[in-house]
Amino acid sequence: MMTARPAKALLMHELFIKLSIVSMLLLFVLITTSCSDTTVNLPDNQQNLCELFREQPHWYDYAKVSEIKWGTPVSSQMAFIQSESSFQSLVRPPRSKLLDLIPWSRTSSAYGYAQAQNQVWQEYLADNASPLARRTHMKYATDFIGWYNQRSQ
Structure with a gap:
């Protein structure tokens, strides 16, 4: 019994x-896979709004609400986002290089679909009082663009 x-x-x-x-x-796989897909798949054809909205129908809804609220046409909002971020939600400006080798600071604080900079984003948040607003969400990116364009007139 002892053995x-x-x-x-x-x-x-x-x-x-x-x-x-x-x-x-399993934990490692779970963490790496959950971190790897934080954005919506990029549209196959960024030049065709009809295809883009077929792939992401809620984007049209967000842009239409922003158009009604602020007056910026849906097509203008999408052109802005395509130009600024190529429909990538987490995009940031490139980093400058220290001694042409070491990644250093970013050239600006722009971030998200609309590439809104920190100061202007804070003004938008103050005017719109939505504590859940994120630059990486298309709903708020389109609303920001409409707000910014209306305010710039």
């Missing part, structure tokens, strides 16, 4: 280690 217990404990310990390794691998 059975250590053998059983050893088997349990080995099983625990194997399960721990498998759990860590």
Whole structure:
């Protein structure tokens, strides 16, 4: 009986280690896959609004609401976003290089679909009082563009 217990404990310990390794691998896979797909797939044809809205129908809804609210046409909003970010939600300006080698600071604080800079984004948030607004969400990017264009007239 004395030898059975250590053998059983050893088997349990080995099983625990194997399960721990498998759990860590699964956690790693889960984290890396969840981080890798944080944006909407880029539209196949950025030059064709009809195709773009077929792929992302809610984008049209967001842009139409912004057009009604601020007066900036849907096509103008989409042209702005295509020009600024190529429909990439997490895009930022490139970093400058220190000694042409080391990535340094960014050339501006622009971020998101509309490439709104921090100061102007804060003004937009103050005027529109939406605590959930994010530059990486098309709903707020289109609203921001409409707000910005209306304010610039």
